Amino acid sequence: MSLPVLYSFRRCPYAIRARMAIAASESSVELREVVLKHKPESMIKISPKATVPVLQLQDGILEESLDIMQWALAQSDPLQLGLADSIASGEELIADNDGEFKSWLDKYKYADRHPEMTAAEYRTKACMFLDKLEQQLQQHNYLTGENLSFTDVAIFPFIRQFAYVDIEWFKSSNYPALVAWLNTMLEHDLFTSVMNKYTPWQENTIGVEFPSKDDSSE
Ligand SMILES: N[C@@H](CCC(=O)N[C@@H](CS)C(=O)NCC(=O)O)C(=O)O
Known part of the structure; x- marks a missing residue:
């Protein structure tokens, strides 16, 4: 039977969270690496929002990363990422992440394209969300408790992106618990195992099996 097909882009934070959940679930998919500037016709055909x-499942299409994680x-x-109470307690954080924080993050990262404010001002706006995360992480190791959960996986790729806009600033910021959490997440097998580099998929070929059977994450 053919595997579900995942259209993915290595560095996209939404795709990273989806791949981490797939890896955690020990499911296999056929991964098709996409170049965002040249999206495959077959992807646009099944998901016009592109x-x-x-x-792509046998019986439907999931085109939201959170839905792919849930699936x-x-x-x-096996890691019990999706325990109901931890999902419930993280819902608001994920909504904040995908909403306001993501929009400040994009402006901070591409401040030259948004000259209304400086990069530092955009960063200050984004920090309202980091304050909340720091508060959570001062209380427990992960965002919703002592164990890694759905919420950590959903939010981490965006904090990674934020941190690397100016890593020196981030490391010396007022967020010691968040910096420690980010390090833990960056070193976690679940992350390192989903960051292999793949050549872009070509129409009418078979993608690569994901997670890969060999263990060589770079
Ligand atoms: N709400 C979507 C957002 C996905 C999204 O915006 N992905 C970006 C890449 S990180 C994208 O495909 N943008 C379209 C483009 O760049 O053309 C999800 O959660 O999956």
Whole structure:
């Protein structure tokens, strides 16, 4: 039987969270690496909104990363990322992340394209969300408790992106617990195992099996 097909882009934070959940679920998919400037016709055909990630299942299409995460963990969840109470307590944080924070993050990252404010001003706006995360992480190791959860996986790729806009600033910021959490997440197998580099997929070819069977994450 053919595998579900995941259209993905290595560095996209939404695609990273989806791949992490798929890896955590120990499911296999056929990964098709997309170049955002040249999205494959076959992807646009099944998902005209044309964002990654997209998961094509036998019986439907999932075109929101959070839905792909939920689907994966419904298949199997050995790490117990998707415990109902941790999902409930993280819902608001994820909504803040995907909403206001993401929009400040984009402006901070591409401040030259948004001259209304300086990069430092955009960063200050984004920090309202980091304050909340720091508060959570002062209380426990992960965002919703002592264990890694859906919420950590959903939010981490965006904090990674934020941190690397100016890593020196981030490391010396007022967010010691967040810096420690980011380091833990960056070193976690779940992350390193989903960052392999793939050559872009070509129409009418078979993508690569993901997670890859060999263990060589770079
Ligand atoms: N709400 C979507 C957002 C996905 C998204 O915006 N992905 C970006 C890449 S990080 C994208 O595909 N943008 C379209 C483009 O760049 O053309 C999700 O959660 O999956």
